[in-house]
Amino acid sequence: MIIQRLDELAAQIDIPLEILQRKTLNSDFKLKVPMHFAQQIEKGNLDDPLLRQILPSIEEAQTAVGFSQDPVGDLKANPTESLLHKYEGRALLITSPQCDIHCRYCFRRHFPYEQAKKRHWQQALELLATDSSIHEIILSGGDPLTLSEAGLIDLLHQLEQIPHLETLRIHSRTPVVAPNRANMKNWLAVLNASRFNKVLVVHCNHPNELSDETHQTFQLYRDVGVTLLNQCVLLKGVNDSAGTLKRLSKKLFSQGVLPYYCHLLDRVEGAAHFEVDTTPTWQIFETLRKELPGYLVPKLVREIAGEPYKTPIYENADT
Numbered sequence: 001m002i003i004q005r006l007d008e009l010a011a012q013i014d015i016p017l018e019i020l021q022r023k024t025l026n027s028d029f030k031l032k033v034p035m036h037f038a039q040q041i042e043k044g045n046l047d048d049p050l051l052r053q054i055l056p057s058i059e060e061a062q063t064a065v066g067f068s069q070d071p072v073g074d075l076k077a078n079p080t081e082s083l084l085h086k087y088e089g090r091a092l093l094i095t096s097p098q099c100d101i102h103c104r105y106c107f108r109r110h111f112p113y114e115q116a117k118k119r120h121w122q123q124a125l126e127l128l129a130t131d132s133s134i135h136e137i138i139l140s141g142g143d144p145l146t147l148s149e150a151g152l153i154d155l156l157h158q159l160e161q162i163p164h165l166e167t168l169r170i171h172s173r174t175p176v177v178a179p180n181r182a183n184m185k186n187w188l189a190v191l192n193a194s195r196f197n198k199v200l201v202v203h204c205n206h207p208n209e210l211s212d213e214t215h216q217t218f219q220l221y222r223d224v225g226v227t228l229l230n231q232c233v234l235l236k237g238v239n240d241s242a243g244t245l246k247r248l249s250k251k252l253f254s255q256g257v258l259p260y261y262c263h264l265l266d267r268v269e270g271a272a273h274f275e276v277d278t279t280p281t282w283q284i285f286e287t288l289r290k291e292l293p294g295y296l297v298p299k300l301v302r303e304i305a306g307e308p309y310k311t312p313i314y315e316n317a318d319t
């Protein structure tokens, strides 16, 4: 079940509707949250870090200098309407216009997904087949795991026909926010038999997002030979403390997932209230490096439009 109405959310998290309404903005990017994620929100807590990620907040109406509708240059990098080719050797296919959840800080919240419908895949697949420099295909979105099981299997079979593709990478928040939905028996069997190297990059920002159900779903993907990595976004009021990120890394590891990237917020209109200042960011990462083994410290990066790779952020650099 997906919650899309404020009264349903209020009932689930035990906060009076009038109180929630006072904090909420009427946005074109609507409230959308799967029941599993809503169940991880602490009841009665208006400041819950998971609630902050999904509630259309009145803070979104603030304008801020440097924040735009296309902060990472996706629209400029779009050779067909569903293929992004920004980095050498890798290309990204917009597979679905939908997500199971609407994350308020999303850098693609203004992306014209309606242009990236299935009818454009053929053009994208033809382009991929003619460019032998591309070895890795990234399924992104929206969220690729919102496609039907039959649609996913069909797409994988078509990609396998392209001989120079070696690695399939799937970027999805579904295994975290709606883990049962990612548990598709036939899809997992097809993945198991696939010739591709397989990587699933999940997206989890706070340890409270992880549950027994996420653990079980991650294990199903591990069982069919998929490497699991996590990316998170550094978000004010959600995970902007060393203690939270440390717990996140440890819990991910205990569920078989390695931390990969921690992104600085992409400066998308409506999300300025999530941005973490430079000094606390350094302090957080200094503590993580001291207190965690290197393999549990995610790489701190920012995506800069036009750069050939995600830009690592180092202390004393201007973030």
Ligand code: SF4
Pocket: 098, 099, 100, 101, 102, 103, 105, 106, 107, 108, 109, 141, 142, 143, 173, 203
């Ligand atoms: S799941 Fe990813 S693409 Fe979808 S709204 Fe959240 S951050 Fe954006």
